[in-house]
Structure formats: structure tokens, C-alpha cells
Amino acid sequence: MSKHIGAQMLEFPQSGDERGHLVIVEGMDDIPFNIARIFYIYGSGSDVVRGKHANRKSEFVLINVAGSCKVKVKDGKGNEAVFVLNRPHTGIYLPPLLWKDMYDFSADSVLLCLASEHYDAAEYIRDYDEYVRMVNEETT
Numbered sequence: 670m671s672k673h674i675g676a677q678m679l680e681f682p683q684s685g686d687e688r689g690h691l692v693i694v695e696g697m698d699d700i701p702f703n704i705a706r707i708f709y710i711y712g713s714g715s716d717v718v719r720g721k722h723a724n725r726k727s728e729f730v731l732i733n734v735a736g737s738c739k740v741k742v743k744d745g746k747g748n749e750a751v752f753v754l755n756r757p758h759t760g761i762y763l764p765p766l767l768w769k770d771m772y773d774f775s776a777d778s779v780l781l782c783l784a785s786e787h788y789d790a791a792e793y794i795r796d797y798d799e800y801v802r803m804v805n806e807e808t809t
């Protein structure tokens with residue numbers, strides 16, 4: 670589904686038993702990178718749009734460990750796809766250089782973000798026009 674854009678839904682192993690659910694995510698195994706950083710987002714209103722950037726280097730996996738949200742990804746070349754995150758054992762893999770918006774947060778949404786890199790503001794592209802110029806220059 671929408672693989673052409675580079676983003677991909679992932680399903681993680683569940684090892685639950687009668688005590689409850691357990692979901693395991695190991696770097697370089699369940700996801701294609703080593704985890705250098707985690708952060709999580711909660712308390713965003715249903716009218717809030719977060720993200721609105723692309724990353725030159727970082728790869729991410731986003732998991733709604735509670736509640737739900739949507740992720741819209743664009744490649745700057747006219748392709749876009751919307752993914753719904755609403756199950757704690759599924760996530761979306763986002764390679765570098767995709768534009769991403771997160772929105773439609775449920776009131777109970779807790780969006781866990783796994784990143785391949787430590788935070789570096791310099792690798793964030795926050796201007797959409799600049800992003801479109803960049804990705805189109807790179808392939809011409």
C-alpha cells in the first residue's frame with residue numbers, strides 16, 4: 670500500500686498472555702534502523718496539525734500506543750498518502766526526505782516516535798517550498 674512513496678505500515682509481534690498485551694520493537698530487527706531517540710506526543714487537540722517538516726537524514730517509526738491519529742506523507746513530486754495509526758501493535762516507517770503531517774488526534778492519542786538520529790535542528794526542513802525545490806533538484 671502506497672509503497673511507491675516510501676512510507677510503509679509495519680506490524681509488530683505481540684507476545685500477550687492472560688496478563689495483557691506486550692508489543693516488542695527491536696532496532697535493526699522489527700524496524701530497519703537502530704533507535705537513537707524516542708519522543709512522544711499527547712494532548713494535541715483534534716484541530717492541531719503537527720510535523721509539517723521533512724528530515725534530511727532521520728528515519729522514523731510512528732506508533733499510536735494509545736488512541737489514534739492520521740499521518741499524511743508527501744514526496745514533493747506530486748505523490749501523497751494518508752495512513753491511520755489506531756492500533757498499538759502497528760506503526761508506520763518513514764524514510765528520510767518525506768514531508769509529513771500528523772493530525773486528527775483523538776483525545777486519548779499517545780503517539781510514540783522512534784528515530785534513527787539524535788535531534789539536530791539543522792536536518793529538519795520546515796519550509797515546504799524549499800523542500801519541493803530540494804527533492805526535485807536532487808533527481809534532475
Ligand code: TYD
Pocket residue numbers: 706708710718719720721788
Ligand atoms: P516539532 O518538530 O515542532 O514537533 P512535531 O514535529 O512533533 O510537531 O518540535 C517542537 C519543538 O521541540 C521544536 O522547537 C524542536 C524541539 N524538539 C527537540 O528539541 N527535540 C526533539 O527530539 C524534537 C522532536 C523536538
